[in-house]
Amino acid sequence: ATIAVVGGSNDDAFWNLIKKGIDDATPAVVANGGSVNYLRLQNYDNFAPDVVQLIRTAISQKVDGLVIPNWVPEAEDPAIKDAIAAGIKVILMNAGGADKARELGAINYVGSDEYVAGQAGGTYFASHGKKHVLCVNTLPGANNTEARCKGVTDGMVAGGGAAEQLPLPSTSFGDPTAVAEAIKATLLKDTTIDGVITISAGDADAAATGIQQSGITTVSLGSFDMNAAGLARIKGGTQTFAIDQQPYLQSYLAVSLLASAIDFGTSLPTYPVLTGPGIVDAANIEATLAGVEKGAR
Amino acid sequence: MPQAILSLKNINKSFGPIDVLHDINLEVRAGEVLCLLGDNGAGKSTVIRLLSGVHKPTSGVMAMDGKPVSFANPREAADHGIATVHQFGGTFPLMSVGRSFFVGREPTKWVGPFKVYDRKLANDTAVKAVQSFGITRIDDGDRLVGGLSGGERQALAIARAVHFGARVLILDEPTAALGVKQASHVLRIVNEAKRRGLAVIFITHQVMHAMAVGDHFAVLIRGAIAADFRKGEKSREEITDLMAGGEQMAELEAEIESYMAAGEGHPEPAKHVH
Amino acid sequence: MPQAILSLKNINKSFGPIDVLHDINLEVRAGEVLCLLGDNGAGKSTVIRLLSGVHKPTSGVMAMDGKPVSFANPREAADHGIATVHQFGGTFPLMSVGRSFFVGREPTKWVGPFKVYDRKLANDTAVKAVQSFGITRIDDGDRLVGGLSGGERQALAIARAVHFGARVLILDEPTAALGVKQASHVLRIVNEAKRRGLAVIFITHQVMHAMAVGDHFAVLIRGAIAADFRKGEKSREEITDLMAGGEQMAELEAEIESYMAAGEGHPEPAKHVH
Amino acid sequence: MQSSFSPGAMLRRPEAGAFLGLLAVMIFFGIFGGLTFLQPAGMASWMNVASNLGVIAIPVGLLMIAGELDISVGAMVPFGAMTVAVISGHYGLPIWFGIAAALSFGVLIGLINGYMVIRTAVPSLIVTLGTLFAVQGVVLGLTVLITKSTSVALSTEGAAKTIFGDFFFGGQVQVMVLWWLAITAAYIFFVHFSRFGNWIFAMGGDKVSARNAGIPTERMTILLFVLSSTSAAFVGMCQAILYNSAQVAGGQSFIFNAIISVVVGGVLLTGGFGSIVGIFFGTITFAIVNQGIYYTDFDRNWSSLIIGILLLVAVLMNNTFRKMALSYSPRKMGVK
């Protein structure tokens, strides 16, 4: 089976783990005479059009199967329908959900959900006694980051707390000092805040410093996704948790399931296949670190 | 004496707090060359900019054929038949000779329902106009202006002004950067324009050039007209002194004079200071 | 005749396929003004650029005091005592008079362990140097060059060159954009430099200016030396013809001549063409 | 007189470098990516990308020819998209209201840019950097204020959908490609055949002389800024209609992508030189490089490197051609 996988930006740590899952699933596909082509977004600057463009690229390559995150349903749905109409088998991965998969006629959904992941974070905070959480959004206006923060807010509210979003201007993006100082200032201004969560693992590096700078020791830190520095903080106790959607599994399973479905006509009764959200905290940090060693977490 | 085409009456011009021109009265007549003389910063180019619609006078009246006029922009002055070659610039290095020649007044033709730029006509006209002023080396209207020599560019600008300048041709220091041959070419062009019945305003710092073509002279000193006379009414020395702002140029002039007088008779080399 | 400070022997210069200079031989002596004449594009500025280290000759030998030299960059030429005022530019509108004067050769003083730019010295020296050439209106070294008049800027550039030009002063068309008074100022500066024993190379398109200061004349025609003579060896008409590339300038010159002859005696106004 | 159709004359045209660059890129991806990307579906892939970029790149290129820069287009794309989505999606007003409003805002920001550039001596890079941030702020602030969200859905039916945001040709090609081709043709006429084009080149060559030659430079400058920001708003609006949604973020990649396309297309950053056909080729070249990598076996991680090198090579090549154009004279100059 020739399979195309559409994925996130090149320089995004998360999507590199997706790539690892694809790479590990590829030998089995190749062994059965197929190939896997990974189509990555250059950046998120022109998001919806670029994603649709990649879907159309895949259609033009006459692939047998397509693994696609349904980030912007309004935009992507027509293209995905076109793909299915062209005889391509589709698995939704990472974004979309089971209902959407059924609606479009995709064979399954593998992944987590930004909003659900956010909710899990909010619930985690609330169940650990936090009352007021700040969701730091360095890319305000983008669908996935907005959904994460909204999930956190709803999770907190459900648990009896409150949460708000801190949108940073584009002039602060990628400057850890500006991010750290923005968080510090907010903590100093509103001393009721006792939890901070960042929309990416890199921002958590800055947030850790910002919290430390504020001198307020009761603030706990969480992050979406994780990197080595974040795991070290969880191990060392300066970060409480990270929300992991286990990207490796998403792509590994999606590619394997799809190839098997195309080549051998298999189908999985589990629908959808959820890989997250998983929470990495002090309880399971050692096992996670072992996976990180091997580049899969 | 014919009626003035263009006349300035009690014109003043200030830039903010800086008064540049003061009570200027001038008349320009068809078939006559008016030489505008004066020191650096006397206000010559400012007068030109008023006449060509670049600036507006602060007070005073500009009239054409006796009727008051006011130019909102250079375009309006051009529409009244005033063509100007400004002191600096005026050509576009990366444009073709043809396009540069017609810039702002591009010839068009109808192609079906569309009015399009007539490249062939523009190129042919431009080349012919430039060649008619003796610059025969330019024979391809598609050539870029940036590849022409300084003299050729000046000739292009003047040819352009003459071509469009139905009535008044204004030249601001057209000979400043030119060689002797090119300068004399320009002087011939001025005489030719005069012969065709145009009124010409000519600015120069070179007495010889002024005297070679001028019919009428106006000298500006610090923004005011210090002298206004016709050809032959003043000697070269008097004109030179006026051009220098009224100061005596005696010493140096004397040196030049003495040399020139001597030069004809091949004097022995001057002694050197070691 | 004293030994030549600077001499060019069989110098050739090409830019890629374009041959600009051909077998140039020239000598410059202390206390003498060499006038380099020639049409637009004859190659005068190119000769200057070789002498001042901007370009290197394609072949041929440049010698100072009889010893061959080669300048890798303008700095080396300046270090050999050759100071040049180039045809265009040379001043920096947004810099102060003092800094512009000393650009590339800033005076420094020790302040504790640091060698710092000596602003006061620079300003005072610059103002004094410019004033010594008669431009007394400049009295504040902190003033920006962009606020000076064209003549004042030219004087600043020349004063700078004279100040640093220990031995050879090169001026490329220093009088082109200047008024009569400013131009005569520059000519006086040249005479003053000569009196101080400098060798001067002077480029101009104005015969009068050349004759007013030149001791020695070299005429370039299309990149080659067409004539090389001393003061008094040729008449103004001959020089003018040479400057125009060897062509006869008779017609126009005749007209000028006739006017000038008449001018002295206040002739009646010429008839106009209507 | 030299015939204007000789190979030499062709090589001196502004688009010569761009055309050779396009050929080189096509050959490169033909070898490494097979010919899939030249078959209809593959062509649709880069044509769609090129069309959205091209509609913005041409007016940006005209501004560069006239000696100005406009980087506020990066905020105008989401502004246009959000305007139509808020008006016709959130408030549910007729789609034509939304379209009219999106374009009007484009005109408005263009007027603001243009007036600030002509009234002050501030370089347009700085002025439009200011409006870039300001418009970004306005889009985010107003959208959140009005919709309490940063992503607004929009569903369009009927003529507006067909005209502005649909696919044709087997559902592969965006209507934007038709707009792009039509607009390019109009610009070619406007710039190279009508008299106004000459004015733009003159303005880029020497603005003061252009004004003295009677060209209404101020009106032209404003017009060009209006064109570029309206074009960006138009592209944003069409994207919102096509994808049925608009986001606050995004659009910034158009800034550098448009500049790259224009420069690869042979336009001189300092003004006075360039051509629409060149920009057209430059845009296609950029789109092929951007999309072509998906047809090859290269590691996707190196695509930025390839784009960077492409840009440098293209610019050096154009530079050579421009020098040839300038030094051209029918006879060899020099001695003897």
Place this chain on the structure above:
Amino acid sequence: MQSSFSPGAMLRRPEAGAFLGLLAVMIFFGIFGGLTFLQPAGMASWMNVASNLGVIAIPVGLLMIAGELDISVGAMVPFGAMTVAVISGHYGLPIWFGIAAALSFGVLIGLINGYMVIRTAVPSLIVTLGTLFAVQGVVLGLTVLITKSTSVALSTEGAAKTIFGDFFFGGQVQVMVLWWLAITAAYIFFVHFSRFGNWIFAMGGDKVSARNAGIPTERMTILLFVLSSTSAAFVGMCQAILYNSAQVAGGQSFIFNAIISVVVGGVLLTGGFGSIVGIFFGTITFAIVNQGIYYTDFDRNWSSLIIGILLLVAVLMNNTFRKMALSYSPRKMGVK
């Protein structure tokens, strides 16, 4: 002779507008944000941001004074961070190796930029746009190739941590602030008191005349490009040490932030005019505006709008001061 300490002379200095802008911003946030941001913790907040930006903004500003632009700094920050993280974090080599390598790459890219600018006639905006993309590609490609990840951890102990990536003054202020102050002082000496500064202004005023005046313009150009890209690599390296981690993405905000700081600081985009103190003030102004909003009750969504408007106002103000500087002459010019 006019005394150089008169109020009039003060107002004509390049930093006059920047200083008034800084005052205005301080008063603005003093009123709307209380005085928290002027107390130690608040000051540390914008000082830290200003220091990281300032170390890059000054050499970028010097390039602008010399008539060039460098936007590749946006890729040099992550390049510097990633180099030290890969060498000393991933491979575990001594931290000084990593530091030396990060700075060497800064020098290397600076040399490449500088050589391309002086050897070709291509504007530096385009050259550095090319290296921006190329370096981004190299960082991403190599990092993933080597570490299989885009985020690399780094833990530093001892002297290197204290010197490059720690806090002092009650754990509030980054050592970068000390670097920034020291580097600014060194630049002030270099630009305004040593003779070399004069050369930079001359190059920006008229490059050909500067070369003719004996200034080694090519060497200076290369030096300035090396300074700017090494400074950016230095900031990236220090950030990696401070935050114990490096990301492939990010750093692009430094491009526009540095340009804004420099322009707000009174430097003329077209070259030949500006001052280090002005850039210093401009950087602080930008940092206060960027961070000050967190001390106010404004909706955070409007921060881009505020930054955009600040930029336009500051530039217009500087423009006025520059005109005053140029038209200054001790006597009134004119008739009578």
